[in-house]
Amino acid sequence: MKLAAYRKKSPWILHYNAGGCNGCDIEILACLAPKYDIERFGMINTGNPKQSDILLVTGPVTKRSRERLVEIYAQMPEPKVVLACGACASTGGVFRGMYNCEGGIDQYIPVDVYVCGCGTRPEQIIDGVVQALAILEQKSKSMEESVRLNKHAVKEDNQFNRRHVAAEVLKPALS
């Protein structure tokens, strides 16, 4: 029988805050709460990377949390999907270009769904998760390369703008 069909029936989520304001995080909590009860879709908030399928990341990646982000991503067994929750996780939002953040988590790990909004409503998160489930079904079990940390990718430039550097360094890995 086709097991892939059952991936979308029991997605277990792992939540990591890569240094945003807690806005989107409390909305993820609100998703677990009775009003929007995402356990309806069989989701459990496992705190354990080794048993989770969906990685919900909030916040622009700060310098100190980026190793953790890549580490957690690498610990998750395929097939897995990454959701960037909120403007700052998707693109850096209002924090893009600040000296200690990297402007969006897709500078480090491949992101499948970007949930827009600052802060995201639980409805938006649920929509994003539903889209992610559709992607999860297509995913293969092959390893998906995460962008390694190299000094070059995060080298300082003084007018507060790492976008160009990030873009040109990470182009091969993101394609």
Add this chain to the structure above:
Amino acid sequence: MNKIETNLATLRDDIRSFYNPAMHHFIVMNAVDLGQQMEVQWFFSNYAPPGDITTFYALVNPDEMIPSIREIVPSAWVAEAELVDLMNISIENTSKGFVLEPDFESGPLRKGK
């Protein structure tokens, strides 16, 4: 907000003579880059209303060693450690790396950075 000028030599004595844990609340320590010199400020407030704010400030050169007040105000180590990283100044027995990465060029809040 009443500002009291002091200098690094008499700073500890001034604060010690002023600060009374039962009456005053140490808010935070701050530094402003004025170009050549740097204005370092210590903010205190009263518990009793109206909680008026007392500021000690000293004009220092960026390379001067600033005395630590943590034997007078034990909780000041957080503010001092943060300031050392952000302003790239040197405070007694406070090391870098609390806020920023060790490999980070320190003092992002200085002028011209």
Add this chain to the structure above:
Amino acid sequence: MKTFLNAIGNIFRQPVTTKYPFEPTFKPDDYRGLIGFEESLCIWCRRCEAVCPPGAIVFSQDMEGKQTYHFNRAVCIYCGECVRACPKEGALFQTAEPAPCALKAENINNGWNKLYDDALASREAYAAEKKRRAAAEKTAATTNPIKPAASEGE
């Protein structure tokens, strides 16, 4: 003990969960949602671009001075400052519609970075082009209907 009985009683109470993806939930009609743009009303003053905190709005300009409005819903923080700053009534407005999700194919982050830089470059190119033309024929420059390129926001 009370909670114990309450828990058993809850089995027979109606759950408070909304059936969201299948039924819409309540949303105030003045929710701060997507930013709408009405091209026919815009006077191309670029004030919205100047005030936007994250830089989610950018105007590009072709060689004829025709400007185009670009908006990135993943960068926008929906503060509504651009709408407040817009001098022309109705040219820029905030809908009550939450932004839809973006997929990987949209390349919403690095693609936008590239677009942003290209837009700024195109405007500089146009300014240079215009200066060259102005130098060529001064008379035409005085009655040039095209607005001169204002300086960019940041």
Add this chain to the structure above:
Amino acid sequence: MSKQYEIPIGAQHISLLEPLHFKFTTENEKVVRTDANVYYVHRGIEKACCTKFKFRQVSFVVGRVCGLCSISHTTAYSQVAEKLVKIEIPKRAKYLRMLVIELDRIHSHLLCLSHVAENSGFEALFMKTMQYREFAMELLEAVCGNRIQYDFSIVGGVARDLKPLVANSIIARLKTFMPQLDELVDIYSNNWTLSLKNKGAGVITKETAMRLNVVGPFARSAGLAIDVRNDTEDLLPWKEVGFEMITDTAGDVYARNMVRLRELYVSIRIIQNVINGLPEGELVTETKAFPDGEAVVRLEAPRGELFYYAKGNKTQMLERLKIKAPTFSNIAGMVEAFEGNEYGSVPAIIASYDPCLSCTAR
């Protein structure tokens, strides 16, 4: 001297909302030493506020310092900017700011309480508290147009007006919330296992609180009466909308819960008074002036005293902006209050501090 385990919590941990890293050195699950690493969230907002954003945009940026007390940050910044440009905002704007701050306090305190319940292993109470909390989110959405980032205070006043329909709905929803709050108080104070977990955990004495300058419910639970709403009369008229100081004596997790719950009653009363006595008038005081001089502002955020220092230099950009968040003052106390506790009750203690590290690290 038994074997010492080193238990790390964080940066990613299910009982943490945000990346902070504690390293507990434990002897048969009793904490003997704590190392904290709280600056995971440092983004460099202070620098950007002085170099990247004009002083009118900064009020939206500092809102993103923290999602839980964003209205406190925006209001405090707006106040300090108003001091710099030397304008007095309309009374209606002041009242609307107080209204949103108190609504925000309700949702923040309820979130913290539910988080304490979750971390002490009481999932049902977590669910119940979150369910009751939703009304505050809906009201905030109706008032400000967004559930979290309100962007309500702008320099010179407030961005949106309060519709009479919304005002009535606020009064009505508060009425329905009252019995639910009583129920919560009953559970938090009378549930045996919860008190078994929370009583005597993470104790901080009044002397320690004074010595380490802790603020907010953390300090008030220890009997240290520090609440900025008590003494900053000039900016927001808290006294005339019926503010009262809430303190407790025990200083443990249980006392913190009780302080938060009792503060909810105060907030509800304040909101009712604000809506009943809402003055008519303008929303924004326009000005063309540029910030000049220096000013400080203190404001009571849900977690304690928020402190803003700003220095202007007659240009669009500020010279310096210093943000002191409540949790920043509490770090020293937090690290000390862990000593000698069961590791099992550590997550509950962390939650009961209500740490907001995105405020702290900025």
Add this chain to the structure above:
Amino acid sequence: MNHLIIALLLVVLAPILGGLLFGFERIIKARMQRRIGPPLLQPFYDFLKLADKRKMVVHSAHAFLGIMHFVALWFALAVLLLGGDLILVIFLHLLSAALLIMAAYSTRSIFSHLGANRMAISILAYEPILILIAVSIFMLTGSFEASTAFASSEPLLFKMPLAFIALLLVLPIKLKKSPFDVAEAHQEITGGADLEFSGLFYEAVYTAKWLDYVFCYTLVYLFAGNSILLGIVLVVFVFLYINALDNSSARVNYKQMLRFSLAVSFTLAFINLIINSLS
């Protein structure tokens, strides 16, 4: 003969039965929290999904021990359902738990060590009571065979009510329900012993949880003797009791749990044993 077939059927179908129980319990729990909750077949969806994920093996012994944990538990259940020796049942169950503890200790993760530590302590908390109950059953029926207990005409419940109460008090420890779920305190040690398992090997641990449900409720059924109706009533009652307790109490720390269990449950079971052996 007929009984034997039913018992065999039960043994074979035990995982499915447990899965259904688990799913139903998740629904009930959600309803107790005013939520809708997952569909009834959710555990099986999880099962199939986990079968599909890439496996990350810490080391082979770890995975092997995880699977053996499941097998040993199934054996214990089989012996119980087939009416075998209660002492054997208890020791097989102990063995399965010990295997999981060994697996958890064989990894490097500190949380999984803590989980194993706490699991050992919870074993210390509930195994003595189980043994005492078995012994008092022996005192009553004159044999350690579970079959005699199943077949006894008058229910054990009325003869040894104290033992039943003791069982009620230790079941939350076994099923890892609050207030006694220190072994997998999710907020403290993020799952504890089964932390390092993933994919197919987590499946073994996950399914073993289902078997535990069947095991516990069979123990409860044991008290009903041969009257099926009373058995069903007992099982439903215990089911509701455990879930309501789970939803109305916080987690106590393991020292309090041990103290409570040995002070109250142990005493109850022991008094009950004395009474039974005197009568």
